[in-house]
Amino acid sequence: xxxxxxxxxxAVALVLSKxxxxxxxxxxPYLAVLGAVxxxxxxxxxRSAAFAALIGxxxxxxxxxxxxxAAGVPARDFFEELAAYLISCGVVISLGELWHRARRRAEQHxxxxxxxxxxxxEGERRLIANLAIAQILAESPQLxxxxxxxxxxxCATLRWQVGAVWIPDADENVLxxxxxxxxxxxxxxxxxxxxxxxxxxxxxxLPGRVWSTxxxxxxxxxxxxxxxxxxxxxxxxxxxxxxxxxxxxxxxxGIMEFFSEEIREPDEAMLAMFGVIGGQIGQFIERKxxxxxxxxxxxxxxRHATKLEQMVAQRTxxxxxxxxxxxxxxxxxxxxxxxxxxxxxxxxxxxxxDYGDKLDATAQGYLDRLGSAAxxxxxxxxxxxxxxxxxxxxxxxxxxxTHKLVQDIICSYPQFEQxxxxxxxxxxxxSVLANEAALTQVMSNLLGNAVKFVAPGLRPCVRIGAxxxxxxxxxxxxxxxDNGIGIPRDLQKRLFNxxxxxxxxxxxxxTGIGLAIVKKAVxxxxxxxxxxxxxxxxxxxxxxxxxxxxx
Amino acid sequence: xxxxxTVLVEDDEDDVFFFQRAMQKADWPGAIQIxxxxxxxIAYLTGAQTGTDRRQHPAxxxxxxxxxxxxxxxxxxxxxxRNHDPxxxxxxxxxxxxxxxxxxxxxxxxxxxxxxxxxxxPDGLVKLLKVLKAHWLDHNRLA
Numbered sequence: 271x272x273x274x275x276x277x278x279x280x281a282v283a284l285v286l287s288k289x290x291x292x293x294x295x296x297x298x299p300y301l302a303v304l305g306a307v308x309x310x311x312x313x314x315x316x317r318s319a320a321f322a323a324l325i326g327x328x329x330x331x332x333x334x335x336x337x338x339x340a341a342g343v344p345a346r347d348f349f350e351e352l353a354a355y356l357i358s359c360g361v362v363i364s365l366g367e368l369w370h371r372a373r374r375r376a377e378q379h380x381x382x383x384x385x386x387x388x389x390x391x392e393g394e395r396r397l398i399a400n401l402a403i404a405q406i407l408a409e410s411p412q413l414x415x416x417x418x419x420x421x422x423x424x425c426a427t428l429r430w431q432v433g434a435v436w437i438p439d440a441d442e443n444v445l446x447x448x449x450x451x452x453x454x455x456x457x458x459x460x461x462x463x464x465x466x467x468x469x470x471x472x473x474x475x476l477p478g479r480v481w482s483t484x485x486x487x488x489x490x491x492x493x494x495x496x497x498x499x500x501x502x503x504x505x506x507x508x509x510x511x512x513x514x515x516x517x518x519x520x521x522x523x524g525i526m527e528f529f530s531e532e533i534r535e536p537d538e539a540m541l542a543m544f545g546v547i548g549g550q551i552g553q554f555i556e557r558k559x560x561x562x563x564x565x566x567x568x569x570x571x572x573r574h575a576t577k578l579e580q581m582v583a584q585r586t587x588x589x590x591x592x593x594x595x596x597x598x599x600x601x602x603x604x605x606x607x608x609x610x611x612x613x614x615x616x617x618x619x620x621x622x623x624d625y626g627d628k629l630d631a632t633a634q635g636y637l638d639r640l641g642s643a644a645x646x647x648x649x650x651x652x653x654x655x656x657x658x659x660x661x662x663x664x665x666x667x668x669x670x671x672t673h674k675l676v677q678d679i680i681c682s683y684p685q686f687e688q689x690x691x692x693x694x695x696x697x698x699x700x701s702v703l704a705n706e707a708a709l710t711q712v713m714s715n716l717l718g719n720a721v722k723f724v725a726p727g728l729r730p731c732v733r734i735g736a737x738x739x740x741x742x743x744x745x746x747x748x749x750x751x752d753n754g755i756g757i758p759r760d761l762q763k764r765l766f767n768x769x770x771x772x773x774x775x776x777x778x779x780x781t782g783i784g785l786a787i788v789k790k791a792v793x794x795x796x797x798x799x800x801x802x803x804x805x806x807x808x809x810x811x812x813x814x815x816x817x818x819x820x821x
Numbered sequence: 822x823x824x825x826x827t828v829l830v831e832d833d834e835d836d837v838f839f840f841q842r843a844m845q846k847a848d849w850p851g852a853i854q855i856x857x858x859x860x861x862x863i864a865y866l867t868g869a870q871t872g873t874d875r876r877q878h879p880a881x882x883x884x885x886x887x888x889x890x891x892x893x894x895x896x897x898x899x900x901x902x903r904n905h906d907p908x909x910x911x912x913x914x915x916x917x918x919x920x921x922x923x924x925x926x927x928x929x930x931x932x933x934x935x936x937x938x939x940x941x942x943p944d945g946l947v948k949l950l951k952v953l954k955a956h957w958l959d960h961n962r963l964a
Contacts, residue, residue: 602889613839616835
């Protein structure tokens with residue numbers, strides 16, 4: 271070829287020289303051949319041009335120079351012409367060759383530039399895909415939703431037409447297609463059906479191979495691949511290139527595969543990218559699964575808590591109902607117990623009255639003890655009834671004139687009469703926020719104790735007053751001071767407990783409930799109660815209660 | 822003038838005995854009709870048992886009413902009596918062992934004329950009956 275161009279062009283040049291001989295005469299028979307050398311260097315390179323120069327020289331010498339100088343060429347002319355010819359040829363060939371090289375270099379540059387542009391575009395697509403996937407993984411609350419969106423995004427940005435996710439079936443140790451996405455909903459129906467029915471063991475088909483190697487795999491053209499069971503339907507529906515990569519976190523989770531309608535050569539950069547993305551998706555899936563497990567556990571916990579709350583509420587309601595029933599029951603029992611006691615008291619009294627003259631002093635003493643035992647028990651029951659009423663009863667608070675209330679108590683109880691005790695009110699007692707019945711109970715119990723617990727033979731002296739030092743806008747303090755036996759300091763804190771009696775039996779009558787009632791009643795009215803006392807120096811009980819709001 | 826009739830509504834046999842003894846000692850005049858439970862009392866007092874035949878069951882001059890009664894309580898009896906005939910002004914004396922302020926309030930609200938706790942000794946009951954006799958029979962004018 272190279273030399274063919276030389277031969278043809280030299281032949282043409284010689285014919286032209288022959289035709290133009292009459293016009294050119296003797297002048298420069300080699301000129302035409304130089305044209306052939308130019309053509310040679312243009313089309314065939316320097317070798318072709320050198321060959322053209324050689325055969326052109328020989329042809330010209332044989333056809334033109336020798337016939338003209340049949341007698342012999344003058345040596346000087348011959349060498350001059352040869353030198354001129356060689357220089358001309360050398361220049362032409364050099365120029366041609368230089369031009370050739372320059373062109374080749376330019377072409378090379380252009381090619382590499384084009385390649386770079388293509389690579390950059392691919393890189394950009396990968397970057398977009400990468401970002402899109404990262405965004406999907408960051409935004410999607412649901413696992414299924416995220417996987418579907420990743421399939422769609424990869425197909426759209428990296429020019430694949432079909433994408434699918436395969437996950438391992440733990441029971442059968444095979445991969446099954448979980449989800450498929452298609453760029454065109456009405457195409458590739460056969461491939462979709464084949465994929466949804468197919469299962470792949472390790473090493474079988476595209477998914478199986480990626481599963482066994484755990485590395486991305488690129489098949490340029492699936493119809494020509496040997497290990498691709500879905501090849502017939504892929505061929506029929508025009509799918510060619512395929513790419514698959516593993517999804518893995520702590521362990522293998524599945525694979526993603528993509529198909530193109532074109533034959534595509536492996537793109538190493540894309541393969542590397544999917545190697546990384548597979549890990550990201552895997553981590554995302556594991557995190558999501560952990561989240562879902564956590565949420566499920568939390569939901570379960572919440573359900574349990576709600577159930578427990580309901581149960582507690584039900585039981586509480588039931589319990590308070592039971593407590594109310596029990597209270598009503600015990601109230602009526604206590605009440606019913608008083609009737610036979612009254613009978614005992616009544617009959618012992620009647621016996622003594624009507625048949626007393628027939629009984630000796632000892633028998634009469636027994637009757638007295640029978641009657642007083644019944645009376646004591648009756649008082650105990652009454653106190654318990656009062657206590658339970660203070661504990662459970664409705665205590666509506668209102669403004670109570672304490673001064674009048676205490677005066678009324680002093681007037682209406684026989685044990686507070688002048689003949690028994692000196693009782694005085696100091697100053698004017700303030701009004702308080704209280705329940706009148708409960709406060710009556712409180713003050714009568716305190717006054718009752720004050721006149722009761724005095725040394726034998728001593729006349730009770732009780733003073734009642736208000737303490738202005740403690741008084742504020744919110745609270746008022748009442749006190750009851752007696753000249754009684756006093757209470758040892760270490761026993762004072764037990765004083766308000768139920769059934770607490772601090773003296774030996776028989777010396778003072780009492781049930782040990784009175785102060786428990788006082789404490790409970792005062793506390794239920796939002797107040798407090800206490801005592802200051804020393805043995806032998808009397809006691810001072812104080813009660814703090816809320817004041818009514820100032821008008 | 823018709824005979825003074827006292828109706829005692831009381832379920833406790835011992836209390837009935839004490840009452841009768843105390844009445845004797847207090848010289849309580851007239852006849853006494855004893856009714857043993859709330860239902861019986863309602864039937865008698867509202868005439869449900871005998872229609873309006875008051876010859877057999879004459880209207881009482883005074884009712885002495887216990888509150889803790891079987892079947893219907895004393896408060897039920899009081900309510901039935903006052904609701905049956907709003908014009909009925911028969912005095913009702915509540916005599917009970919209940920010290921509950923709620924019972925006191927309800928009794929007055931339902932139209933009781935007075936409220937006493939049962940005295941625990943026989944003499945106390947005699948004293949109380951003397952007071953009641955002086956009040957309702959000797960000094961007070963009945964409608």
